[in-house]
Amino acid sequence: MSEKRGKHIAIYGKGGIGKSTTTSNISAALAEAGYRVIQIGCDPKSDSTTILRGGNDLPTVLDTLREQSKVKIEDISAVGFGGVLCIEAGGPVPGVGCAGRGINAAVELLQELKLFEAYKPDFVLYDVLGDVVCGGFAVPIRDGIAERAFVVTSSDFMAVFAANNLFKAINKYAPSGGARLGGVIANSIQHSYSKPLIDDFAAHAAVPVVGYVPRSITVAQSELYGKTVIEALPDSEQAEVYRKLARYIDENTDSVIPKPLNGPELKKWARAWGDRIFQVETGVVEKMESI
C-alpha cells in the first residue's frame, strides 16, 4: 500500500440525488482555492467527473486493465477544471460480473501505481455509487481508504431512507478502522419543509448537517455546458454555496459515528413528517416549529 497523502473523503448518497454534481463542484471549489485535488468516481456508470472534463471521454481504470497489462497513471486519468485529477474506476458492462469487486480492484490498482505518492494531493474525493448493495461498494469506507464520509440527501423520503442505510454501513465499519461520518450534505433544497425535515432526521441520527445546497437552475445550466457551476457561473450565489461547503470540508475534521434509525423508528418519523407537510398544504395554522 502506498503512502497516503492528503485527506481522503468518500461521498455517498442515493443514486440521482446530486452526489456527483455536488462532489465535482466541491472539487472545483477546492482546486480554485489552490488545493491539489483528485476525484475518483466509484460508479460503473463512470459519470462522476464528466462536468470537470468538459464532457470529454476518459478511459476507466477497469476498461484499461481489460485492454492492457501494463497501466500507467496517465492512461487512466485526465486533468480537469482547476487542475483536478479525474479518475473513473469503471466496471463491468451492465448485467455481467461484479461491480463491487471492480471498485475494490480499481482502488487497489491506484494504490499499486503509487498514485498518491506521485501526485501528492491535498484532497482525494471518492464519489461512490448510491446504493451500497454489497461489500464491494463499502470498500472506500473500510480498509482505511477514506477517513471521513459525507452523505448527500434531499428531503425526499427515498433519499433519507438511503442515507439511513448508509449510516448503518458506516456504523458497522467505523469501530474497526473504517471511515467516520463527517456529516450530511442537504441537496436540492426547494420546499419550505426541506431544510427542517433534513435537520430533524440528522438530529435523530445524531449527525451534523454541514451544508445546504438549494435547487437551482444554474446547476442544470452548467451541466448542459459540461461544466461545474464554479467554472460556468463563478459569480453566482450557487457557486458561493459550493465554496462554503468546500471550506467546511477543508477547515473541519470532526467526524461522528451515526446512530441509524431502525425500521419502525424510521417509519414513525416519516409519518410524523407526512402529517406536518399535509398540514402545511392544507393551511392549518398552529403553533409549531417554524416550517
Place this chain on the structure above:
Amino acid sequence: MSLLKSKAPRIREKRLDTLNAWLGSAEAAKQEFTGEETVQRIRTFSQSSEDDLIYALKLLAGVRESVVIVHAPRGCGAAELCHKVTSGNGRWIVTNLDQKDTIMGADRKLRKAAESAYREYRPEVIFIVSSPVAAINNDDIQTVVEELQEELELPIVPVYVTGFASRNAVTGFDTALHSILKHLAGTSGEVERNSSVNLLSVVEHPDDRVEAERILELFGVGLNLLPDGASTATFRLAAGARFSFTLDQDSGNYLGVMLRDEYGVPYVKQSRPVGLGATGRWLAAAGRALGQEEAATAYHVQESERVRRALGDFSLAGLRVYLALPPATAFAVADLVGEFGGEVAGITVGHLGELQVSELESFSDRYPTVQFHVGDGQAFEELNIVRRLAPDLYIGDGAHIGQVARLGIPLVSLENQPVLGYAGVTALVRRIAAALKNRAFTETLAGLRTPYRDEWLRRSPNWHIKKEVK
C-alpha cells in the same frame, strides 16, 4: 510507512517478477530476467495447479498451539487433511459457507467457529484464513477479528489469501508470513534485542529440522525455528534476533526480508543445504555471520568425509537425471547430481523469478542448453517433456509422479522425505541407489498407457504457453 500496514503483500508476479509458465533453455531463462521487466506468460490450457490458499494452510499447519479457521465453503478445507498427515500439527475448522452466507455475509458463522475453536482447543493463537468466496464477497473479517481479540484475549490473525489474485501459489507463503509478523511479532518499537539466531524453516520434514539443528549446535547459539514448529512467543523473539539463517531462500524469502526491513534482523543469503557442496556453503555462510568460519569449515570436512565413506563408490556417472522440484531444491539437487558425476537432463520448477536469478546464472554457465520447464501441476507438459528426454532417473515431488512412473523411468519422490544436510544426502543417495537397482516397479508400469493422447505427445510441450498480448 511500514509495509506491514497493508492487508497482504504484493503477489509474487509483481514483487519478485515471477513466472509460472515458461519453457526454454537455461541460457534463455537467464535472459528473461535481464530486461527491465519480465514478460509474463499465460497458459491457453492449464491442467491443474495449487493456489495461495493451500500454501498458506500448509505453512500455518506448522505453527504450534494454533487453530486454523478456513473461512470458506467446505471444499476449501480439504487440503488440510493432507497437511495433517505431513505436519501432524494441524487443527482446523471450516466455516462451511453456503449460499445464504454468500448473500448475507458470514460474520456470525465466523464468530461461532472461532469461539468453538477456543473452547475446544484453548489455543495460543487462532488463524482466520480467507478464501475465494470470502474475498469476492468482501466479507468483513476484520470486525470479527477485533471483537474476538478483545473478548478472548488472544491473538486472532487474519490471512487474506484469495485463491485467484496470484497465479503463483507460493504467494500464499508470503501472505501467511505477512499476517504472522503483523500480528505476532510486535511492533518494531517493542522489539527486545536478544542473542538468539533465527532459522527460517517453511514446511520442512521433521527429520530435516532435527538435522539442521544438529549441525548448527556446533556454533552454540540459541535457535528460533520459525514458522515451522514455532509458537507465538517465537515470533517475538525472532524479531529481536541477531541473524536469520534460512533453509530455503525461496519459501522463506518474505520472512527473512521483512525481519530485516521492519525489525533490523540481518538476513543471511544461503543456498538450500541439499547435497554436500550446498550444505558446506550453507554452513560456511552461517559460520561467517557468527565469526566462526574456521569451526564451520572443519566440521564440514569431517562430516563430508563420514558421508563419503558411508556412500562408498556410489556414482551417477553416465546417467542423465530429470528434476521436478521446488526451485531452491531443484538447483541444490542439480548440484548434488553433478557432485556424483551425473548430468542434469532437464528441470521442472513450479515457478521461476528474481529470487532464482543468481542460481540460474551459475547453472546456465555450466549447462546452457539444459531445458527449464516452469509449471505447477502441468503433468501433461511434463510427461511430454520427460518422454522426449528419456532420462535415466527422475527425481520429483509432484502429485503426478505416479504418471511419470508409467514411462518406465526409475524414480525417486522427495515428497515427505528428508533431504537436508549430511543425513539428508545419505538418505537421498540410498533411495536413488535403490531406485536404480530395483526397476521392477516402473518396468511393470511401463506396460500401461499414459493418460495422454498421442496427438498431444507429438505436439511441442510449450504449445499452450504464450506471451501475454493484449
